[in-house]
Amino acid sequence: MTEPRQARADDQKVPLLAYGVAGVKVVFALAVFRALAGPFTEDIFGEEWLPMPTWEWSACSATPIVLLWLARRPADWGSLSGEKMFLRIMLVFYLLYSLAFALLLGEWILWVGVAAGxxxxxxxxxxxxRESTYDH
Structure with missing residues (x-):
């Protein structure tokens, strides 16, 4: 899954892991949009058209774990050096949202998001x- 794929005619290769990173970022952007859509519709239209996310938030919070599993080889993990901070930010955001609404709303499915975070x-x-032990 992390092997290079032919991307352009000029023989430059793009690793499949880059597609995974892009996918995780798209899912995160959609999850944030989904979280903000409920309060937005209530403010604009006077009624809540979308409830706060529950099961879909838990599903979205599992996507960074899939990427981490795909990048578990030291070479692949090293290639994600520029994305590590963004992954942390995503996971903390998923964790905090899931924890807050699992406690406040009593939604048990959001505990899956807490566990994923x-x-x-x-x-x-x-x-x-593990990467630092391979460096030495």
Whole structure:
């Protein structure tokens, strides 16, 4: 899955991992849009057309974990050096939203998002630690 794919006629290769990063970013942008759509419709139209996200938020919060699993090889994890901070920001955002609304709304499915956020952050920590042991 992380092998290079022929991308252009001039023999430059784009790793498939780059498509995964782009996919995770698109899912994050859609998740944030979805989270803001409910309050937006209530402010503009006077009634809430979309409830606050629940199961879809948990599904979106699992996408960075899939990317971390695909990038578990040291070479692939090293190629994501520019994306590590963005992955952390995404996971913390998913974690905080899930935790807040799991506690406030009592939605049990959002605990999946909490677990995904914690699992993703611990995965980043593990991969960073493993990368530093390969450097020495």
């Amino acid at each position: 914690l699992g993703g952050l611990s995965g980043i920590h593990y991969l960073n630690h």
